[in-house]
Amino acid sequence: MFVRTQRLTLRPGWREDAAELARAIGHESVVRNLARAPWPYTIEAAETFAAGFGEPLEPKFLIFEHQGGGVRLIGVASIGPFEDEPHEFGYWITPDAWGRGYATEAGAAVLRAARAVGIRHVGAGHFLDNPASGRVLRKLGFRPTGRGTQVYSRGRGAPVPSARFEIDLADTGAVDNDPRARMAA
Numbered sequence: 156m157f158v159r160t161q162r163l164t165l166r167p168g169w170r171e172d173a174a175e176l177a178r179a180i181g182h183e184s185v186v187r188n189l190a191r192a193p194w195p196y197t198i199e200a201a202e203t204f205a206a207g208f209g210e211p212l213e214p215k216f217l218i219f220e221h222q223g224g225g226v227r228l229i230g231v232a233s234i235g236p237f238e239d240e241p242h243e244f245g246y247w248i249t250p251d252a253w254g255r256g257y258a259t260e261a262g263a264a265v266l267r268a269a270r271a272v273g274i275r276h277v278g279a280g281h282f283l284d285n286p287a288s289g290r291v292l293r294k295l296g297f298r299p300t301g302r303g304t305q306v307y308s309r310g311r312g313a314p315v316p317s318a319r320f321e322i323d324l325a326d327t328g329a330v331d332n333d334p335r336a337r338m339a340a
Contacts, residue, residue, distance in 0.1 A: 156212060156272075158264040163257065164226060165216035165264055167208040172217060175228045177201035179249040186310035188285045189247055190237070194310035214268040218261045220252060232261045234269045238306075240278040242269065244322075246291075258291045266295060270324040279320045280306060289318060297322045 158165040168176065177198045180186065186194040193200055208215060215233035219226040230248040237243035244265065248258050269277060279297050281288035297320035305314035 156214070156216075156268060158216065158268055160260050160264050162221055163261055163264070164219045164221065165232065165261060165268075166219070167211075167215065168205040168217045168231075169208070170202060170205050172228065173198060173201040173205045176205060176217065176231075179228050179230065180247060182250050183310070184250055185247050187308065188282055188288065189245075189310055190306050190308055192247075192310055212272045214265050214272065214274070216261070216265060216268075218246075218248070218257065220257065229257060230261065232258075232265045234265060234274060234277055237278075242274050242277045244277050244279040244292075244295075244297075253287075258288075259294045262291060262295045266322070266324060275323060275325045277322050277324060279322075280304070280317045281320075282306070282308070283316045283318060289320075292320045295322070 156167070177196060177200070180192060180201070181196045183194060186192045186196055213233075213235065215235060216231065217228055218230040218232055220229045229252040230246060232246035234242050234244050237245070244262065246258055246262060246265075266277065279292050281292060300319040300321055302319045304317050304319060306317040307313070308315045
């Protein structure tokens, strides 16, 4: 599945993306806010991650920014199983693309794709020392559950306090706010 928004293209990853993926995520400021990514992030980790895009209808995408006549990989956004949650939303954006609304734009596209393939309930979380991620989740229509938890971060090598959020895609219009986005299977 591919998704196109006004400024972004979201598509599955391929092995050929590994070097660009490693460059984009290869910042401690990114990896420290993720649960599963190791630090330092190696080309082997990128190759393994890029090879994991097997399910064609799974909402799991590399995020590419349109610039000039080309595109540049700036992050990842996906929904998949994590701990006890069958449908967990997660994302990251490379630091030089922060503050431009890309996480919200890509996140809305991923939630629309999830709804299109029949996913109704999605969970999410953010480390308490990363409030920017909580702001993105709220913009996307996620609601705080009031439940906190400890989530192990491979990049930090320790459990980190985390706030939990959820969204019911059957009840919300929040993911319909960008009529410019297009999906293709």
